[in-house]
Amino acid sequence: MNGADALICTLVANEVTACFANPGTSEMQFVAALDREPAMRPVLCLFEGVATGAADGYGRMADKPACTLLHLGPGYGNGVANLHNARRAFTPIVNIIGDHATYHRQFDAPLASDIESLARPNSLWVKSADSPHEVSALAAEAVAASLTPPCGSASLILPADAAWLETASEVVVAPRPMRRPPGSDAVEAAARAIQAASRPVVLIGGQACRAEGLAQAARLSAAGVSIYADTFVGRMARGAGVFSPRRMPYFGEMALSELEGVDLMVFAGTTQPVAFFAYPDRPSVLVPEGCATQSLADRAEDAIAALAALADALGAPASGPAQPLQRPDSGPIGPLSAFSAGQAIARHLPEGAILCDDSVTSGGGVAVPAMTAAPHEVLALTGGAIGAGLPLAVGAAVAAPDRKVVSLNGDGAAMYTLQALWTAAREQLDVTAIVFANHAYRILGIELSRTGAGEAGPAASKLLDLSDPRIDWVAVASGLGVPAVRCETAEAFDAAFARAMAERGPMFIEAAI
Amino acid sequence: MNGADALICTLVANEVTACFANPGTSEMQFVAALDREPAMRPVLCLFEGVATGAADGYGRMADKPACTLLHLGPGYGNGVANLHNARRAFTPIVNIIGDHATYHRQFDAPLASDIESLARPNSLWVKSADSPHEVSALAAEAVAASLTPPCGSASLILPADAAWLETASEVVVAPRPMRRPPGSDAVEAAARAIQAASRPVVLIGGQACRAEGLAQAARLSAAGVSIYADTFVGRMARGAGVFSPRRMPYFGEMALSELEGVDLMVFAGTTQPVAFFAYPDRPSVLVPEGCATQSLADRAEDAIAALAALADALGAPASGPAQPLQRPDSGPIGPLSAFSAGQAIARHLPEGAILCDDSVTSGGGVAVPAMTAAPHEVLALTGGAIGAGLPLAVGAAVAAPDRKVVSLNGDGAAMYTLQALWTAAREQLDVTAIVFANHAYRILGIELSRTGAGEAGPAASKLLDLSDPRIDWVAVASGLGVPAVRCETAEAFDAAFARAMAERGPMFIEAAI
Known part of the structure; x- marks a missing residue:
């Protein structure tokens, strides 16, 4: 087998079985090797920020790493923001970053860059497998590093020649690091x-x-x-x-x-x-x-x-308080707002649902009614880098195919990584993506005054506004392959969300608030 | 004035008059200060990779830097890939990267990261202006660094307190570094x-x-x-x-x-x-x-x-050969291909047009007929990080508002930074964006065999294929505010391109090849 085979076999032997990928030429050996190890599920993402955000969502739900497959420094760079969020969520991830062949590095070819420097700030562990014989040992080390509490990203650089050269090295399985017991x-x-x-x-x-x-x-x-x-x-x-x-x-x-x-x-x-x-x-x-x-x-x-x-x-009782089940009795009516959307969500959210929340100023409307909805889990934007909501949903749906995934997004946030919708469509993931379209970076309007910068003049206002032109989210989402609907009233949203919860597969709702 | 005013005044005094921005809370002082210095043109980009790619296009055409405005490490991270391309194009750019207030850095708040390490690989110069009094001197230094031959990115980190605190420092103007004469x-x-x-x-x-x-x-x-x-x-x-x-x-x-x-x-x-x-x-x-x-x-x-x-x-004559003007006489007919599209482009391209080329395997079809078209300039994908074509066009159109800009893109490449279409619509830029939709990473199909990885099996093939689902580019581009048309024959493309060249403003053509 070659180094790419050694890598994939080692990852699979260490229970890494999902790969969120956007490969290039230097990763072609890895891509070809996927056909020789069907236990690794490749998921194509049309932008690396989707791949890394999906790996974050996967890792949060699976409690084990997925791998990403990224194309040299620029491919890794595109994934930085969601790896930043993953770092703040303490999510195990193994990044496989393809690089030029070792002997080609010295020539500073157009795609060459300092991958280690780029990867360091968001990685617990960065190493380069410069020989096919060390690929397996380093891949196992990377998995273990990513799982070392409190967990995080490990970044393994894979030069093209280390992938294409043959090796007889053994597949290495690393023990899983455990959390320290409390003192x-x-x-x-x-x-x-x-x-x-x-x-x-x-x-x-x-x-x-x-x-x-x-x-x-x-x-x-x-x-x-x-x-x-x-x-x-x-x-x-x-x-x-x-x-x-x-x-x-x-x-x-x-x-x-x-x-x-x-x-x-x-x-x-x-x-x-x-x-x-x-x-x-x-x-x-x-x-x-x-x-x-x-x-x-x-x-x-x-x-x-x-x-x-x-x-x-402290001699506390064996159990404490818990929320009662208390869904809103009737559907919300009138103009759609984040709050009425939240009521509809709380009404229809199925047990075990996973909410991926990148909804910024609209999030509060959902949180209160959801407290007494059916039990579910919430994956939050941990690092403040908007653009996590749709990729997290892709990864969570791959990790937990039997659970409904709902992605809540501000429109500014959703624009960052909208390519994730295509992957949801291709993989027919059970994801309902909601975009709260207020056509503004609403949070920044609030923050502007809090920073003491005064009132926004015309130039400043234009940098906080998304209304010219208005994005037609239904056109965009449909164009990327996801059935989409726009809701302008609470009733329409309630009906659309109920339908999305009743059916399987990707669905998009533009919530016009 | 505060540090943000000092920064913008200094940039303007050093002829930096365009700002491609995606700000966050830490950049609100800069945003507010834009209203106090109308000579700086702010251009909102809905993703930082658009902002940095636009700054690249601007710098290539203006021979002076634009600035970007980016939100801490993750905002810069999203811009890395196009800054990599800019590094390989030797484009002067000044990145303004907002950061936490200096005294807040020690607390490792959610958005904190090692910005310097991220910025170093693609920057000639990285410094942090930790006091409002040094903002002006450092900003002038950044402009000069970006213009130091062969030119590149300079990255100025601006902590929030350096922006909001008052300063009486003078605006500094740096001399423009010149190229060394030949030896x-x-x-x-x-x-x-x-x-x-x-x-x-x-x-x-x-x-x-x-x-x-x-x-x-x-x-x-x-x-x-x-x-x-x-x-x-x-x-x-x-x-x-x-x-x-x-x-x-x-x-x-x-x-x-x-x-x-x-x-x-x-x-x-x-x-x-x-x-x-x-x-x-x-x-x-x-x-x-x-x-x-x-x-x-x-x-x-x-x-x-x-x-x-x-x-x-060598005693060479005072002038040498030059291409004759030789446009194709008649419009191409039959099925649309990169080559017939190229013939149509060569027929109608106006003098002085700027072609931003991220068209990968379709590019060759345009290059040959364009040799004898009206004189124009081509901005190529210098660093191999796909996703430059649309942002470059945004920046080129801002730098050269009187010249027609044509953006040529592979569909895989265009998906990376499609948010650029929204900025073209908002600013009503004179950009005709073409996407060659072959629904594949065609180049990787070629590269797979060249790397000796063998034939693509089903898993590998799926990572090179964009056909399931097919992206409806007309829906996506219209949804982002750009009038769009799909062309399936050479005749239709010729007519659509001729119309786009005759009119001003943003236009999108899906070339179904």
Whole structure:
């Protein structure tokens, strides 16, 4: 076998079985080798930002990495923004970045660039397999690196000659790294501090926001501890039967006003909260003055076990509160808004659905009614790089083919990676993509005044506005192969969303809000 | 004034007057300041790869930089691929990359990343303006760096507080760096070597492929020297009245077979030719064995003056051959192909048109008939990162509003940065965008066999195929606001292209080949 075969066999042996790909000439050996290892599922993406965002969605749902297949530095570059989001979601991903043959690198051919420098900021691990004989060992190392808690991207550079040359090397299987168990000192210290505090808060994030983590947090809540969750979490359970913690508000001053009087913050699966952006004369760290802080479990530790141990130490009951199932009785009526769309979504969302949320200013409308919808999971925009919502949905649908995937997007965000719709159509993924079309970067209108930049004049306004021309989302989505409908009333949206939930396959809804 | 004002005033004072932007919260001060300096033209792009590709097109045509406005590391990341192409075109660009406030950086907020590491591989110069008082000096330095021959990207990181804090610093104007004059030793040595050689070739690239450079190369041709041009050139004159050198073939073995017997290669405005990719058992360097090489002028030197001096030294006539004007008499008929489309383009292309070429396997069909069309210029895909054709056209049209811009794209390439169509519509740019829809990554079908990877099986074939579903380009382009038409015959294409050339404003043609 050649190096490309060694790579694919090793990936499959290490349970990496999905490949989100946009290959070029230097990756042709890998592409050809796919026909010799049918256990690897190739998924073509027409832009690398779709491939990396899909790998993020896949990794969040599968708890194991997919691989991406990217064409040298520029191909990797196109994937950077969604790898940034994946880094902030702590998603395991293995990037395979094709490169020129080792002996060709010195000649600075047109596609040559410093791939390592590009890959470093968003990778836990970057290495180049410069010989076919080291491909297998390095691929196994890459998988293990991506799964090393708290998980992230590993980037393996594969020169063309390392792919085409023959090797007799063995396929290497790496042991899966495990999370560190919680430290008993940290648990005891947190229990003591909580008992001594007058208004303690436990802030949870990451793994602690999975259903099992929320169940343990609910026990703490039942014992009188306030529970907050991070604003943006890679994968979070929500809906009926699930404990619903308060969320750290996005705007720092709102967070601090809510936390006023809190004298202890304990962190589980996360670290101290900081403002998304800095603003003149506003604090960066969202911990009230004089409030003590303590880590129960960092992101690499088993935060769920730590919460359970803490609940035990505090003598908390065996279970805590959970949301009741309480769907809106009747469909929303009148003009469509993010809130009425949210009511419709809450009414029809099936159990086990996966919501990929890149809906920016429209997101709040969905979150409240969804709390008491059927139980589901939410994949949030963790790194602030818009353009994740559609790719995440592609990856989540590949990882969880039996679950309905709903993608919520602002129109500005959806424009970033709209090529994902084509992949949803090609693979006939069970994805309902919603674009909230307000024809503006609405969030920036809010942020402009918050940064003290004053009122927007005509030049500034034009940079925040998407209304000229108005994008015809139905035309765009249909053109990319996804059946599409535009809804201008709450009734129409409710009917369209109900239909999308009842059928399988890709569907697009333009929500004209 | 604040740091953002200082930046924009300095850019304008240094003749940077176009800004291709996709701002976020950290760039709001810059956005607000645009209303206070109307000499800077902001152009909203709905994806950063469009912004950087447009800045590339602008810089190639204006011979001065535009600036981009990008949102932290992920915003820059989205622009990497087209900045890679710009690096290979030696285009002056000033990237303004917003960042968190300096004091906020330490907290690793969600959008934080290592911007310098990301920016380094495609930048000649990267600095961060950490105080409002140094913004002006650094901005002038950035402009000068971008214009330092052979030119390239300069990346100025602008923390939010450096933008919002007040400063009384003076606006700095930097002198424009000039190309080094040719060395007289190099000219004399080249003349002697050419006179001694039996089959000398002069290979030209970069600046030497402008009309003035080609005129000097034509003199050498008249004196019996074979002239070749680089395969992909940032900006090259073509058509009637212009000397038409041979091109270095894309495939290395074709290049070497053409150059067989050549005993001297002299480089002007370029360096030794290398294969675009390496292939098993094929050479990387495209210089025949035993052939001597010599540099007449490197990319930072004045290659046009060097060619003129060389022509003088060889006693060449004052002018050399030029293409006659010879448009196809009648319109092409029958099924549409890249070649018949090329004939239609050659018939109707107006004088001074700018062709932005990202048409991959369809490009060859246009090049031959266009040789004798009205004089025009071609901006090629210099770095091999597909997705440049539409953004280049946006930038070229902003830089040269009185010239017709035609964008030629493969369908795979156009999918990368289709958001550019929206900007063409918003700015009502005089751009005719053509997509050659063969519903495949056709080039990869060719490359697969060349890399020795064998025949494509079903899995491999699926990664090279775009036909399922077929993209409806007319729906997509119309949805983004550009009037669009699909042409399935040569007659229809000829008529549509003639109409597009006769009218002003954005137009889209799907060429079904």
